[in-house]
Amino acid sequence: MLDNAPKYITDRYYSINKYVWQDLFTDEKKNQYFNLRKTKSEKLKLMKSLRKISQEASLALFVFYLNQFFKSGTNAAINAVDIFSELSVPGFKLGKKVFANRNENVLEGETLSKDLIDSIKDPILKNLIVNSTYPSEILNKYKYLFDEAIVESYE
Amino acid sequence: MSKKKYDFNQSEAQQQLNNFFKGNRSKLNSFGKTVNQTFEAYVFAEVIKWYKSRGWSVKIINPKIGEKEYFYLKFNTRGKPSNYSYALCQKDSEQCQIRHNLRVNIKKHFKKRANICCDISIINNLDLNNYSSDDAIDNVHLKSFGEVKHMSGFAELLASFIGLVHELQPNNLKRIRIKNKKEENHISPFLFLSGILYPTANGIRDSIKRRKYNVDVYYVGSSLNS
Numbered sequence: 615m616l617d618n619a620p621k622y623i624t625d626r627y628y629s630i631n632k633y634v635w636q637d638l639f640t641d642e643k644k645n646q647y648f649n650l651r652k653t654k655s656e657k658l659k660l661m662k663s664l665r666k667i668s669q670e671a672s673l674a675l676f677v678f679y680l681n682q683f684f685k686s687g688t689n690a691a692i693n694a695v696d697i698f699s700e701l702s703v704p705g706f707k708l709g710k711k712v713f714a715n716r717n718e719n720v721l722e723g724e725t726l727s728k729d730l731i732d733s734i735k736d737p738i739l740k741n742l743i744v745n746s747t748y749p750s751e752i753l754n755k756y757k758y759l760f761d762e763a764i765v766e767s768y769e
Numbered sequence: 770m771s772k773k774k775y776d777f778n779q780s781e782a783q784q785q786l787n788n789f790f791k792g793n794r795s796k797l798n799s800f801g802k803t804v805n806q807t808f809e810a811y812v813f814a815e816v817i818k819w820y821k822s823r824g825w826s827v828k829i830i831n832p833k834i835g836e837k838e839y840f841y842l843k844f845n846t847r848g849k850p851s852n853y854s855y856a857l858c859q860k861d862s863e864q865c866q867i868r869h870n871l872r873v874n875i876k877k878h879f880k881k882r883a884n885i886c887c888d889i890s891i892i893n894n895l896d897l898n899n900y901s902s903d904d905a906i907d908n909v910h911l912k913s914f915g916e917v918k919h920m921s922g923f924a925e926l927l928a929s930f931i932g933l934v935h936e937l938q939p940n941n942l943k944r945i946r947i948k949n950k951k952e953e954n955h956i957s958p959f960l961f962l963s964g965i966l967y968p969t970a971n972g973i974r975d976s977i978k979r980r981k982y983n984v985d986v987y988y989v990g991s992s993l994n995s
Contacts, residue, residue: 618790622801633967670779677786686963686989687804690811697814701829701856703840706810708803713810722800726793733789738777749965 626683627676634672637753638760639664646764660767664760671756674742675749681730687723695720806844808919809888812961813842813869815993816889816915817856819956820867822994825858843870846886850897857894864894865912865955872905873914875936885937889915891955911937912955921964922988927973930960934984945983959985959993 616624639647647664650657691713695705705714713719734740746752790797821827831838831854843853848870856867871892872884884905891912900906914937916930934941941958966974966988974986987993 616787616790618787618794620794620797620801623790623797666779670777673779673782674777677782682989683804684800687800687807690804690808690963694807694811694814697818698829698840701817701827703829706840706842708806708810708844711799711803713807719803722796723804726796726800729793730789733785733792734782735785736777736782739782
């Protein structure tokens with residue numbers, strides 16, 4: 615998945631992956647897991663299921679953060695050019711890139727955000743990304759599934 | 770809630786993401802090269818807005834190339850201050866400058882070079898025309914400063930920011946924000962993050978508030994000018 619992604623994006627993915635697993639598999643959950651009266655293979659099956667839930671959560675959160683990252687780039691550029699224009703400064707330059715009004719460079723993040731959302735075909739994932747405001751909204755949905763998987767394994 | 774409701778096809782989603790990265794490679798590289806500095810420009814602009822909203826008049830002073838003036842922010846720790854733009858602020862008889870990436874000596878500065886390049890600094894209205902890339906202004910001229918990070922906040926980042934305040938303006942690390950304390954004339958030292966605060970970082974921020982330190986931490990959803 616990340617073969618064609620630049621490093622600043624792959625770095626974010628790896629840190630999100632680690633963060634999500636640590637957030638889902640809390641000490642309390644670890645105790646519940648290790649205290650299960652199940653065979654080794656049953657426990658392995660459960661762990662595989664928990665990993666899958668965590669991977670889904672990581673992927674959803676990664677796309678969410680990426681989308682927010684792109685949009686925040688444009689928001690920052692818009693705010694900067696608007697405040698500078700109030701001071702009669704038409705824009706600012708970064709290397710050869712000029713940021714002014716609502717030019718291509720200012721809207722670059724917004725364009726990437728749109729392309730990212732358009733590239734996601736799964737309605738469940740798309741809905742999660744587009745209709746969440748905070749990352750905790752996504753994480754809490756998967757925490758519920760995670761807990762449910764452990765509770766169900768007691769039955 | 771049933772599991773199926775959030776059970777999307779991971780491998781298809783990963784393939785779609787891979788296609789997105791492949792199809793937008795040059796745009797992603799271009800965006801990545803400038804997104805951090807764009808965020809710095811935004812925070813610089815927000816600090817100007819802060820001063821304007823408190824009755825300061827603000828004028829942008831630009832370097833000249835030949836007869837023409839150009840607006841250049843300093844997106845690097847290297848470079849003579851005189852080659853870059855800054856904001857000159859005035860209120861009543863007081864003047865100050867808002868600078869980008871300026872070297873400032875630490876408070877306890879002795880003979881050896883001991884300075885920090887502040888992302889945003891508010892300083893007295895000094896003439897920096899003869900300052901080289903390595904020269905630092907004396908700490909006594911520093912009114913305030915800001916650290917800008919285009920990332921989410923983890924605990925060590927906040928602790929490191931407190932370290933910066935300790936070196937540059939340790940007087941802000943006391944019980945200053947007590948009840949009925951008048952608002953300062955200048956913005957307080959701040960850390961500005963584009964992302965969220967992770968739980969332990971939030972804990973440190975809470976502790977800073979309880980200790981009544983004169984520093985601020987901004988993150989997604991909060992603003993210098995709210």
